[in-house]
Amino acid sequence: MAEKSSVQSLGYVVIETRDPAKWNDYLANVVGAMPNGKGEDGATRFRLDDRAARFRIMESDTDRFAVAGWEMADEQSFDAMIEQLREAGRDVTNEDANSRDVTALASSTDPAGNRLEIFYSAKTASTAFESPAGVSGFVTGKIGMGHVVYGTLKFQETHDFYLNVMGFGDTDLPEIEAGPPGSPKMGIAFMHAATGRHHSVAVIQIPEPPAGCVHIMVEAKTRADVDAGYERMLAANVPVSATLGQHMNDEVISFYMQTPSGFDLEFGWDGLVVDPATWVPTAHTEVSKWGHEWAWQKAMAEEKAAKEKAD
Known part of the structure; x- marks a missing residue:
């Protein structure tokens, strides 16, 4: 039996917005991505490295995370993944590869209804990457542009899909309270390509977010980049979703901020890279080693302080 094809990494994301100008300002001046004109799909492209586009911003009548573009190693693995998707009962459509600056492109959906695209051989830009906000660089290359986190009540079905059809591997499988103490526990599946x-x-065991995903993540090359990014976020009055902190499972030091389309973006540094051949899945029950005060936690603390002052 032939070995199954597996996704290599997250290659790009497509975001829909009613206000492209707001997204353009956010990506260039807060995140620090480099504008790269418009693609054949009409999207405004932004770079994080030598690729022609890691972010594709599409004007729309809605605001949401629209597509995750999953990179395959080569033509053979791309063709094999199409067959795996069809064998799993998923509809697959061949797409115009030029529209995404790649050599071959196909689209499908996961069991939660999230649209996905697979591709191989992405185009590179003709100039060196230079961040408009002064970010020293982003950690991309073979491990891709970062990650995407989805929410769905079809948790097990969606987890199984990414594991058994798309070829991901389990990294961390915790159960964590979904909010204030005493809240129901939710399953989470963190998966590596x-x-x-x-x-x-x-994948998190919660209702599908209206904005299309829970959050996406990009990784800067230095801790100084994270600290400077935090300052840019505050200066631009971007809503803080979680303060600086360090996660238990992937060890990344990061903060979270709201994007113009309503989902969050995690801006981090020094994330863990595992060996897929030897990794044994963990099950962390604590989210962070330190920091990461979430907006709801801050609101609860402020409410408690105000009540105590009134009493």
Whole structure:
């Protein structure tokens, strides 16, 4: 029996928005991505490295995370993945590869209804990467541009899909309270692609978010980049979703901020890369080693302080 094809990494994301100008300003001046004109799909492209586009911003009548573009190693693995998707009962459509600056492109959906694209051989830009906000660089290369986290009540079905159809591997499988103490526990599946970023996709056992995903993540090359990014976020009055902190499972030091389309973006540094051949899945029950005060936690603390002051 032939070995199954596996996704290599998260290659790009497509985001829909009613306000492209707001996204353009956010990506260039807060995140620090480099504008790269428009693609054949009409999207405004932004770079994190030598690729022509890691972010594709599409004007739309809605605001949401629209597509995760999953990179395959080569034509053979691309063709094999199409067959795996069809064998799993998923509809697959061949797409115009030029529209995404790649050599071959196909689209499908996961069991939660999230649209996905697979591709191989992405185009590179003709100039060196230079961040408009002064970010020293982003950690990409073979491990991809970062990760995406989805929410769905079809948790087990979606987890099984990424594991058994898309070829991801389990990295961390915790159960964590979904909010204040005493809240119901939710399952989470953090999954690595073939190149080993701690997780390129994760699925959380919650209702599907209206904004299309829970969050996406990009990884800067230095801690100084994270601190400077935090300052840019505050200066631009971007809503803080979680303060600086360090996660238990992937060890990344990061903060979370709201994007113009309503989902969050995690801006981090020094994430764990695992060896897919030897990794044994963990089950962390604590989210962070330190920091990461979430907006709901801050609101609860402020409410408690105000009540105590009134009493």
